[in-house]
Amino acid sequence: MNKKLNASKLRIIASQVRRDVVRMVHNVQSGHPGGSLGCTDFFVTLFFNIMNRNKSFSMNGIGEDIFFLSNGHISPVFYSVLARSGYFKLDELNSFRKINSRLQGHPATHDGLPGIRIASGSLGQGLSVAIGAASSKKLNNDSNIVYALMGDGELQEGQVWEGFMYGANNNIDNLIVSIDYNGQQIDGPVNEINSLKNLKAKFKSFGWSVVESDGNDIENLIKVLNHSKSLLKNGLPVVNIMQTVMGKGVDFMENSHKWHGISPSDEELSKALNQLKETLGDY
Numbered sequence: 136m137n138k139k140l141n142a143s144k145l146r147i148i149a150s151q152v153r154r155d156v157v158r159m160v161h162n163v164q165s166g167h168p169g170g171s172l173g174c175t176d177f178f179v180t181l182f183f184n185i186m187n188r189n190k191s192f193s194m195n196g197i198g199e200d201i202f203f204l205s206n207g208h209i210s211p212v213f214y215s216v217l218a219r220s221g222y223f224k225l226d227e228l229n230s231f232r233k234i235n236s237r238l239q240g241h242p243a244t245h246d247g248l249p250g251i252r253i254a255s256g257s258l259g260q261g262l263s264v265a266i267g268a269a270s271s272k273k274l275n276n277d278s279n280i281v282y283a284l285m286g287d288g289e290l291q292e293g294q295v296w297e298g299f300m301y302g303a304n305n306n307i308d309n310l311i312v313s314i315d316y317n318g319q320q321i322d323g324p325v326n327e328i329n330s331l332k333n334l335k336a337k338f339k340s341f342g343w344s345v346v347e348s349d350g351n352d353i354e355n356l357i358k359v360l361n362h363s364k365s366l367l368k369n370g371l372p373v374v375n376i377m378q379t380v381m382g383k384g385v386d387f388m389e390n391s392h393k394w395h396g397i398s399p400s401d402e403e404l405s406k407a408l409n410q411l412k413e414t415l416g417d418y
Contacts, residue, residue, distance in 0.1 A: 137190065137220070140183045142353045148219060149179045149353070151415040153384045154408060155215035158417065159231040161404040166232060166240060169394035170286065171212035173317050173350070173379040178216040180356040181282060185364075192222055192249035200279045201268060203253055205261020206286035206315065207241040208396065214238050217250035218418070225418045259292030261285060262312060266302050269310040269372075280364065283312045288320030291329045296341075302372045303342030310372040311363045315350065317381040319392040334376055344371045350379035385410055 140148070152175050160166035182188070186200040193199075204213050211231065218225045223237075230236035237246040241256030253264050265283035272279060289295065302310060316334070318325050325331060338345045344366045348359035356377075363373045381395070382388025385407045399407055 137183070137186070137188055139185075142357065145176075145179050145183055145353050147414045148183060149175050150384075150412045151417075152179060152212060152215045152219065154411045154413060154417060155219075155228060156211040157385065157399060157404060157407045157411070159211045159215070159228055160398045161401075162229070163232040164398045166211055166398060167208040167396045168211065168385075168398065169319070169381040169388055169391070169396075170206065170209040170315060170317065172385060172388065173381050173383045174209055174284065174315050175212050175383065176351050176353050177284070177313065177315075177356060177377060177379070178212050180353055180360065182216050182220050184357055185360045186282065187279060190221065194252060196252065196268070196279075197275070197277060198279065201252065201281055203261050203265045203268070203281070203283045204242060204255050205265075205283055206258060206289050207255030207261075209286075209315075210238070210240060210242050210256075213242060213250075217248075219415070222249040228418045258286070258289040259294040262295055262298035262302075265310060265312065266298055266305075266307050269307045270305070272309055273307075279309070280367065281310045283310070285312060285314055286320070287314055287316045287318065287325050287331060287334075288328070290314070290331055290334075299338065299341045299343065299374075306370045307372045308367050308370050311360070311367070311375060312372065313348075313350075313375040313377045315379055316376055317379045319381045319390070319395060321392065321395045323392050338374045338376070342371060344369075344373045345376065346373060347376045348378070350377035351383050 156171045231238045237248040242251045243254045269281040349355040388394040
């Protein structure tokens with residue numbers, strides 16, 4: 136199993152991952168930097184501190200914790216963290232979104248990229264898959280945990296709420312779902328497009344254990360995710376409402392839905408990299 140890194144080391148990795156994200160998207164002038172930057176601290180914390188995962192990738196995930204990304208458009212941060220945690224060579228990040236690359240704009244399984252267990256990007260489906268995987272672990276007496284990440288705009292999908300009903304009603308108590316609650320989606324602020332209202336009350340009414348976290352505070356994430364693990368095995372799944380900042384770490388990207396799915400210019404890339412410390416070496 137992987138060694139758990141402390142918060143100071145996680146921050147070092149997070150800074151480099153953010154550099155990876157803006158460089159990957161700029162390189163092909165295509166991709167989704169905003170949500171990727173906002174979720175960087177979560178991914179780094181999950182993969183380098185929280186999850187019990189094997190060093191070598193196995194699609195079935197038996198005997199280890201597994202993760203599903205439902206909002207697959209934030210693939211840049213996922214790919215960077217997978218590479219920097221040893222699933223594939225770092226220089227493969229150069230192939231992001233290029234023809235015949237294993238690192239497509241939305242994660243896919245047909246090329247066998249280590250770390251990817253489902254094709255994702257058709258929003259609303261990841262929760263259902265995660266529930267299926269968690270059910271499988273329970274049936275096979277595998278005590279490990281299933282983690283999933285979803286976007287807040289994604290919660291406007293109807294299938295999501297079928298999944299939340301099923302998870303609580305069927306005692307899927309080995310599952311932790313985090314919501315990237317940055318308040319932004321492709322067309323504007325979530326509250327203006329289709330407001331989620333009182334999200335905490337919704338999840339509680341569906342029968343889930345609910346926690347809340349600051350998704351850009353690594354110490355808080357470690358505390359809340361470990362607390363979430365302590366709530367499992369009691370009949371209920373856990374949902375983590377995770378407040379994040381779209382574009383975190385790059386001041387002109389922060390809190391703007393504009394950066395959901397556009398790439399930085401040469402000048403903007405230079406400005407972004409000047410704000411993000413190179414800590415582990417660029418790919």
